[in-house]
Amino acid sequence: MSQAKEFADETGQEQAGAHAAPHHHPANLAHHFSDMAQQKDSAKMGMWIFLLTEVLLFGGLFCAYAVYRAWNPEIFHNGHAFLDVTLGTINTIVLITSSLTVALAIRFLQVNKIKLAVINLAATIAFAGTFMVIKYFEYMHKIHEGQLPGKFYTFEGMEGTNPHVFFSVYFLMTGLHGIHVLVGIGIITWVLIRTIKGHFSSEYYTPVELTGLYWHLVDLIWIFLFPLFYLVG
Amino acid sequence: MANSTHAHTHEHAEHVLPLRVYFGVFAALLLLTAVTVIIAKFHFGAFNLIVAMVVAAVKATLVALIFMHLKYDNKVYMLIFVTSIVFLAIFIIFTMSDTMTRGNVDPMKARPIDPRAIIYQNRPEGVGLGMDTTALTDTAATANPTRQLGEEPTIDTTAVPDVRGSDSVPVDVAPADTTQPQTAPDSL
Amino acid sequence: MAATITAPAPNYLNATKGWKSWLLTLDHKRIAILYMVAIAVFFLVGGVMAMLIRLELLNPGRDLVGANTYNKLFTLHGAIMIFLFIIPGIPAILGNFLLPILLGARDVAFPRLNLASWYIFMLGGLFALYSIITGSIDTGWTFYTPYSTQTDTSVVSMTLGAFILGFSSILTGLNFIVTIHKLRLPGITWYRLPLFVWSIYATAIIQVLATPVLGITLLLLVVERLAGIGIFDPAMGGDPVLYQHFFWFYSHPAVYIMILPGMGIISELITTHSHKKIFGYKAVAYSSLGIALVSFLVWGHHMFVSGQSELAAMLFSFLTFFVGIPSGIKVFNWVTTMYRGSIVLNTPMLYALSFLFLFSIGGFTGIFLGALAVDVHLHDTYFIVAHFHYVMMGGTVMAFLGGIHHWWPKMFGKLYNEFWAKIACGLIFVGFNVTFGSQFILGSQGMPRRYYTYVDQYQPLHAFSTFGSWILGAGFLIMAVYLIHSLVKGKRAGSNPWYSLTMEWETSSPPPTENFIELPSLTHGPYDYDKVLPINVEPDGKPAKLKEAVS
Numbered sequence: 020m021s022q023a024k025e026f027a028d029e030t031g032q033e034q035a036g037a038h039a040a041p042h043h044h045p046a047n048l049a050h051h052f053s054d055m056a057q058q059k060d061s062a063k064m065g066m067w068i069f070l071l072t073e074v075l076l077f078g079g080l081f082c083a084y085a086v087y088r089a090w091n092p093e094i095f096h097n098g099h100a101f102l103d104v105t106l107g108t109i110n111t112i113v114l115i116t117s118s119l120t121v122a123l124a125i126r127f128l129q130v131n132k133i134k135l136a137v138i139n140l141a142a143t144i145a146f147a148g149t150f151m152v153i154k155y156f157e158y159m160h161k162i163h164e165g166q167l168p169g170k171f172y173t174f175e176g177m178e179g180t181n182p183h184v185f186f187s188v189y190f191l192m193t194g195l196h197g198i199h200v201l202v203g204i205g206i207i208t209w210v211l212i213r214t215i216k217g218h219f220s221s222e223y224y225t226p227v228e229l230t231g232l233y234w235h236l237v238d239l240i241w242i243f244l245f246p247l248f249y250l251v252g
Numbered sequence: 253m254a255n256s257t258h259a260h261t262h263e264h265a266e267h268v269l270p271l272r273v274y275f276g277v278f279a280a281l282l283l284l285t286a287v288t289v290i291i292a293k294f295h296f297g298a299f300n301l302i303v304a305m306v307v308a309a310v311k312a313t314l315v316a317l318i319f320m321h322l323k324y325d326n327k328v329y330m331l332i333f334v335t336s337i338v339f340l341a342i343f344i345i346f347t348m349s350d351t352m353t354r355g356n357v358d359p360m361k362a363r364p365i366d367p368r369a370i371i372y373q374n375r376p377e378g379v380g381l382g383m384d385t386t387a388l389t390d391t392a393a394t395a396n397p398t399r400q401l402g403e404e405p406t407i408d409t410t411a412v413p414d415v416r417g418s419d420s421v422p423v424d425v426a427p428a429d430t431t432q433p434q435t436a437p438d439s440l
Numbered sequence: 441m442a443a444t445i446t447a448p449a450p451n452y453l454n455a456t457k458g459w460k461s462w463l464l465t466l467d468h469k470r471i472a473i474l475y476m477v478a479i480a481v482f483f484l485v486g487g488v489m490a491m492l493i494r495l496e497l498l499n500p501g502r503d504l505v506g507a508n509t510y511n512k513l514f515t516l517h518g519a520i521m522i523f524l525f526i527i528p529g530i531p532a533i534l535g536n537f538l539l540p541i542l543l544g545a546r547d548v549a550f551p552r553l554n555l556a557s558w559y560i561f562m563l564g565g566l567f568a569l570y571s572i573i574t575g576s577i578d579t580g581w582t583f584y585t586p587y588s589t590q591t592d593t594s595v596v597s598m599t600l601g602a603f604i605l606g607f608s609s610i611l612t613g614l615n616f617i618v619t620i621h622k623l624r625l626p627g628i629t630w631y632r633l634p635l636f637v638w639s640i641y642a643t644a645i646i647q648v649l650a651t652p653v654l655g656i657t658l659l660l661l662v663v664e665r666l667a668g669i670g671i672f673d674p675a676m677g678g679d680p681v682l683y684q685h686f687f688w689f690y691s692h693p694a695v696y697i698m699i700l701p702g703m704g705i706i707s708e709l710i711t712t713h714s715h716k717k718i719f720g721y722k723a724v725a726y727s728s729l730g731i732a733l734v735s736f737l738v739w740g741h742h743m744f745v746s747g748q749s750e751l752a753a754m755l756f757s758f759l760t761f762f763v764g765i766p767s768g769i770k771v772f773n774w775v776t777t778m779y780r781g782s783i784v785l786n787t788p789m790l791y792a793l794s795f796l797f798l799f800s801i802g803g804f805t806g807i808f809l810g811a812l813a814v815d816v817h818l819h820d821t822y823f824i825v826a827h828f829h830y831v832m833m834g835g836t837v838m839a840f841l842g843g844i845h846h847w848w849p850k851m852f853g854k855l856y857n858e859f860w861a862k863i864a865c866g867l868i869f870v871g872f873n874v875t876f877g878s879q880f881i882l883g884s885q886g887m888p889r890r891y892y893t894y895v896d897q898y899q900p901l902h903a904f905s906t907f908g909s910w911i912l913g914a915g916f917l918i919m920a921v922y923l924i925h926s927l928v929k930g931k932r933a934g935s936n937p938w939y940s941l942t943m944e945w946e947t948s949s950p951p952p953t954e955n956f957i958e959l960p961s962l963t964h965g966p967y968d969y970d971k972v973l974p975i976n977v978e979p980d981g982k983p984a985k986l987k988e989a990v991s
Binding site: 343 | 649736737747748750756
């Protein structure tokens with residue numbers, strides 16, 4: 020507590036400057052932050068905490084997967100045979116590539132290459148769209164076969180206790196992931212438009228960076244979903 | 253600590269990674285994807301799961317450290333991310349400490365669901381058992397422990413939902429309570 | 441010491457006018473008031489339901505409502521009190537109001553997100569209202585499967601409501617964590633933070649870690665009901681005990697979301713009204729984080745008789761006892777803080793003392809219930825009901841009321857009638873013990889919880905309990921009257937009527953929109969009562985010192 024007085028002097032001045040001085044006030048700085056770095060750090064930390072909540076949201080489904088897989092390994096073994104590994108692999112590559120392009124977009128913004136950033140963001144949206152299209156065909160095939168969750172399950176060609184549970188878990192996990200992809204497409208489109216309008220530069224690109232973090236998490240979750248459903252029988 | 257908020261004022265702008273780092277990570281991710289797909293074609297039993305999860309974890313670490321800049325950013329973000337993994341692990345491990353050890357001390361007594369229980373009578377349309385419960389007879393007590401599902405989308409209400417799988421400890425079917433008559437499942 | 445402006449300068453309440461300036465405000469203090477109004481309404485509704493439940497239980501059989509209505513009443517009482525009152529209560533009202541001020545910040549890190557949290561909260565409340573209108577819900581607030589997948593009441597809208605409320609809770613927690621990390625005035629180090637901030641921090645950590653799991657649980661429940669996915673419903677091959685794991689992974693830590701902010705308030709009340717340095721600052725601060733951590737390891741103690749495995753039951757029972765350690769540290773340190781302090785028995789201090797007494801009882805009975813064998817006997821009896829009401833109401837609500845009385849002069853710049861406040865506090869304390877103390881006995885004698893009727897031998901204690909609920913109700917009624925009276929005709933409060941050293945009392949009452957006109961002096965820590973004499977700037981502008989006030 021003895022440092023209190025020392026602090027009081029220097030910080031008093033500093034903070035007074037932050038409060039009362041309008042001379043240095045960038046357009047993107049909210050009034051309650053003292054500088055851009057503080058604002059950016061706060062935004063990034065908030066985003067990371069949001070990602071933490073996302074991990075635990077999906078975590079519930081991963082827990083359900085683990086429990087039912089441990090109880091009924093045979094339906095997971097039999098069920099994975101009905102998933103198309105080729106399509107799954109293509110989707111994995113598509114999503115990894117989209118992760119690269121969004122990372123590159125941020126990197127190009129850091130060095131003020133706006134055009135390249137725009138191209139990479141557009142590519143990310145294209146890859147995300149490709150992922151959803153492939154997912155759509157996979158889903159349509161499942162729906163056609165009656166390989167559906169719970170009481171909608173009408174498929175007859177699968178052995179094992181409660182085979183519908185496999186498809187419940189499959190649709191829940193990939194479905195929640197798909198919703199996140201759709202939301203991601205929306206957000207990336209928004210930052211793309213703002214980038215084209217010239218809102219971002221090496222000085223200020225926090226929204227793009229946060230969007231990138233979100234998109235990488237969507238990729239991370241797929242990195243686990245792919246082997247758990249398509250590969251490990 | 254006090255000035256931690258101002259410590260990284262211009263740090264972020266500085267670490268612009270060279271392009272080859274991004275493409276290197278991308279190549280590694282593609283390679284690992286190929287590895288995990290190829291290994292899955294061979295059957296090593298439980299080993300498959302372990303390999304697939306280790307490969308996935310390595311891929312995830314690469315994405316998190318490089319693409320998400322965790323390696324270069326404030327270590328608080330790393331702490332937040334690791335915390336989420338740790339608490340997810342707690343959730344799954346503690347839950348499975350129950351689900352994997354049920355019946356280890358006292359054998360589990362599975363009983364058939366009694367479709368005539370009041371809660372099954374005023375269920376909403378289309379939810380639950382999907383069958384006419386009035387037609388049931390007392391033979392419900394001699395239920396088949398393994399649910400057969402596949403003939404039609406409806407569920408055999410007389411069956412015991414054996415969620416434990418076939419290789420679990422013996423499941424004691426039907427009313428094991430000797431004070432109740434074996435043929436009266438509605439006394440459940 | 442910063443002398444504050446006391447002439448009627450514009451404050452956050454009258455700086456701008458009109459309903460739009462309130463509904464679109466980004467000021468954390470106004471958002472706190474918005475929460476306060478909404479939560480007060482929910483508390484009133486939940487409280488009326490509690491009174492109806494007790495009235496119905498006055499005699500065995502039907503007194504007032506039928507059995508089905510009774511089931512809906514206790515479900516709604518639980519759901520409203522937990523999701524709409526006690527979980528958001530302290531963080532959203534007092535946390536929102538005080539946190540930036542205590543950090544010397546102008547606002548929380550994300551003011552728009554803060555306002556959005558309130559709207560999301562109200563949306564969740566609307567869903568709950570919709571559920572009540574369209575047939576209500578009778579599952580108990582826990583929504584246990586398989587009953588919740590079978591009953592024909594409005595489960596889906598209520599669970600979606602709770603799901604949405606979870607979002608509000610997550611966003612508030614996220615906002616607070618970032619605010620505490622990034623917006624501290626330079627000079628306010630972690631160990632110079634008031635203990636209320638530490639407890640809000642620990643609470644926020646639980647909010648962001650646990651609430652997402654509730655979200656996915658309720659979504660799974662909704663899908664289970666609509667599509668029969670077979671995760672939770674045994675009729676579809678699911679496992680209802682798994683639902684309980686999912687539910688309590690959130691809802692046990694949520695119990696600490698409820699109590700931790702209350703503990704933070706108590707730290708402030710006891711130091712301020714004893715005018716003494718907190719005993720063991722770091723121990724109290726870290727015990728908050730300790731409680732937050734342990735809270736994630738004990739959820740299975742809700743499931744000892746649910747068919748959980750023996751191994752898990754032993755594990756969870758063992759770990760449950762660890763909760764007692766940080767809680768004990770706190771209680772010991774509070775009591776030691778009071779030792780040889782200049783205790784002034786203001787209303788907030790009376791609530792703090794009530795808290796110590798009631799929370800200790802609630803905590804100790806929790807230790808009984810954590811013991812496996814004892815729990816088999818006491819599970820689902822009135823003993824449980826009494827236990828968690830001693831912790832939740834005797835603990836959190838007492839702390840909340842203490843906090844409201846403590847910071848009322850700061851929030852509104854008005855003093856309330858101290859005499860009637862003490863009367864109300866006494867009535868609430870006595871009424872509470874009559875209502876719930878008797879339920880410990882009922883429970884240990886075997887009266888099961890959630891039952892509509894009972895055998896005749898329990899009637900005297902039930903009547904006693906119902907009688908207590910009337911005393912409790914009278915206490916709250918008096919409180920409502922004098923608090924409203926204080927808003928209209930209360931005496932103007934000085935900047936620091938309790939002679940406290942924490943930073944919120946250095947600004948005027950009520951504070952200006954930007955929180956501080958002059959920057960806080962930072963010449964002393966929040967509990968340096970051994971070094972500094974607190975000053976109160978009276979409404980007439982005269983500063984008064986603690987010494988004169990005590991003598």
